[in-house]
Amino acid sequence: MVIRYSFDSLQPRPIDLPTEVPLDDEADLSVLDEAKILAAPASRADVERWRDQIERWREEARSRLCYSGAQYDRIESQWAQTCFAVAQVWLWDELLYSFEDHVFTPQKFLADARQRLGGLDAVVLWHAYPVIGLDDRNQWDYYRQIPGLKELIAQFHAAGVRVGVDYNPWDTQTRRGKADVEELAALVADLGADAVFLDTLKTAEPELVEALERAKPGIVLEGESRVLLARIEDHGASWAQFFADSPVPGVLKSHFFERRHMLHHVRRWHRDHSEEIQSAWVNGVGLMMWEVVFGVWVGWNKRDRSTAARMLTLQRSLSHFLLEGQFTPLVECADNADDKLVFGSSWKRGTDTLYALVNRSEIPITLKPIREETGIVQLDLMTGAVAQHLAITIPARGIAAVMTSQGEINPDMIELASEVSAIELSDDARFEHRRVHRVHESSRSKNTGESGVLIEPGEYVLTVRYRGRETGMYDGAPYVDEWKPLVPRLHDPRTLERVTTLDNPVIVAQHEVTNDEFLHFVRESGYQPAVSNRFLLHVKDGVNGRGHEPVCFVSLEDARAYCEWVGGRLPTEDEWQIAGDKQGFQRLEPHVWNWTESEYSDGRSRFAILKGGSDAQYDESEWYFDAGVRPPDFSAKLLLMGLGMSRSERIGFRVAFDRRNK
Structure with a gap:
């Protein structure tokens, strides 16, 4: 028998590709319900029509689903809306655990993340796969039998870092205890976990959601890949795994549908993470920093680490723009910017506007990003430069940020720019191997x-x-x-x-x-x-x-x-x-x-x-x-x-x- 591969693993599958937005007035826009990314239009001339269509889809979908968004109003779970960086970490990562001293070392782990990656807002403590099945222990045993696990989680909380636990629905053959619904709910309550990552599941069954909510009111559920549209209501986040973007950055469907739904971009095996960073930046969402994938080192290169560190610093300080501002995707930022492969989004809040720009090309691009307007002052948030007619340089495969304001720039923004510019930017995209x-x-x-x-x-x-x-x-x-x-x-x-x-x-x-x-x-x-x-x-x-x-x-x-x-x-x-x-x-x-x-x-x-x-x-x-x-x-x-x-x-x-x- 001859086995033929039905896919090329080096290319996105059809299910991973961005979905084209129909521009016809009579088009049935419900075809966008299953999308991961809403592809950008091929021509700048179609952008206004494209924006109208995706906004119409959102309103129709919300009406069709009787969407309320009430879960996102709950104080207990609102931390996820600004959780821009989450790390999946093997519990026995040698930055998190000392095999010599037999103790957990969360401060060492977090210090490394701050120094190299721009810091973390949450961690997922990965525990059982790929060792489960060695013996009769089930996925709950691999948490419950660890001495000091509750103290480890308390140390993360004391450092301001939220903690998620992992649920493996495929674990059905090891030692049987209570039903998964009961076991997971009890674990969340006992450990004081803030979130549950749904390994291999896009969404949890309603029965599980209800049980977890009783165990920990406001628990955040994060589904793998594309969360079902109807379940965005009770799943506060999703890890956007295997999302291929259009050449011109598209719009992340779930986040566009509900601005408060957090996505974490991740391409676990990739050596170049610039496209994930750029998609996250122009959409106002986060990243999954996953450098050790089940015992394999896939660490981020210096260029992407430094870019992410600058982006995360900006996102954390400007989250009120990203959550509340008037969002305009594919904003026209300068003459001929599209030809130079520079694209962007904007968020307007009062008299201030934040512009998030990306350079898709392999060379640095310098341009005047914002059309000249009387009385408008511009701040380059990457360098601290202020001018009415500002020119900025965007690194190859990099990002830029500009704040415009009427009259004067807010002093807090000047201070933020100083903090961002202090983060040294690298252009070294080489992969840093680790040898055993x-x-x-x-x-x-x-x-x-x-x-x-x-x-x-x-x-x-x-x-x-x-x-x-x-x-x-x-x-x-x-x-x-x-x-x-x-x-x-x-x-x-x-x-x-x-x-x-x-x-x-x-x-x-x-x-x-x-x-x-x-x-x-x-x-x-x-x-x-x-x-x-x-x-x-x-x-x-x-x-x-x-x-x-x-x-x-x-x-x-x-x-x-x-x-x-x-x-x-x-x-x-x-x-x-x-x-x-x-x-x-x-x-x-x-x-x-x-x-x-x-x-x-x-x-x-x-x-x-x-x-x-x-x-x-x-x-x-x-x-x-x-x-x-x-x-x-x-x-x-x-x-x-x-x-x-x-x-x-x-x-x-x-x-x-x-x-x-x-």
Whole structure:
């Protein structure tokens, strides 16, 4: 059978493309209800007609839906209307958590965001995917079993940052508790979360909305991608993922329908974020700053970071214009501006008008942005320059901001311009790679091992098989500049080649360390882990009735401690694979994944390579961790969690010993 891809993942799908606005008086404008972006007209001559049509659509749609917007009047949820920067953050990001000190470090994380990105208004604490399915823990367990999580959220709140939790509706096969509606509502109430991010869902079912509202009045729901028009009423935000714009910036439909509905632009795998920034700027919406995507570094370049920092500073100070001002998209800002690929929007409030401009070209453009008007003074909010006939320069792929006023410029605006101009602007659009390194290098074992599987010294060329997933494997993003990788490309089986050299013979234990062996070590050595959470969770009163089975509920640190006690070390993933193909290599039952001495970090994500597979079969969703018993050449990348959360009933280990050459 030949499998043919029905899409080009480097190009937006039809569903992602902007929707053309019919300009005919008799056109049925309800076709715009399903749009993501309302495309700009092809000709400047059609702009006035285009504006009339999208305004007519909005009024007709509001009437058709009996729209009230009452939810947006509620004080409890109004923070979302000015939430211009939100970060999706893995709970165990090494800026947010110290694996050495076993504590959360939110101030370190927020300081980095302020210094590089212009600061954050909210965070989404991503918790379960892509590790869920490793064992029986469900998505609620991955929040509830974390010591100190409520204190972490309180620290974010104290810093003025709102907190969202993640809901995975596809998690239906792990440990069952109460219905999702009850579990999520209870979690929100217990943690004091401000928002719920709807992973894979555009909108939540009304029953869930009602339950969450009871748990936390004013809770903000943020749907993925295009929120359904009828549900903008009770979904205060949406993450605008995979929104392709027209060459001339179009209008974001949901925000145009309800100005107070916040969208957060994001193209998670892209190296160039200038188009998202420009669309957000001329529409008055925000950004999702997602630099670590499920363990993969996709950090923003210096140019886009500095542009975003300036934009966010302006948006936060000028939110009253963006929410209350008279909005005019595709305002005519200067003669021949369109020919120079400069476009903009304006918001008029009283006698002042804010102009948001973007330069779509690859070169800096200088122009007089506003038509000359008697008595009007203009302020370049990027530089602080004030003049009646102002000329400004817009960087390549950059943005500009001009405030005009009758008579004099408000002193607060002068101060704002000074703050913005102090943010150094970069034109460096190069991607800054992060390379992984081994976190822990074992010293040679003290003992040589009496029996086991012998690996002779020499060079080995290994074929490693793994499932693609969004975690990638070692270095590099798996879907660079792709819009939406779909099945079969998403989570597809892949291979890589590794070359390893052994200088001395290595003995790898025939089987995993058993419960009896590990408990003997604990009793004799007095071992106590630095963090006790989930340690030997299957052991009661120091006794386990399955002494011959592989020990589980142990972390990498626990496994290393045992290995050192017996005079050995953990095998690397390469040593495990080589030994696994040799006679005498055994797997105890129940089958469990094996830790290896292959812990890596790129400074933001820490992960380990697991070998062997387990008896777990959580495979009804492609989002679950790798299921089943696996051959020796299969590797799984497990993002490491702190505070004992990586201890699992499905992970054990075995010992390796170094032999000296005679």
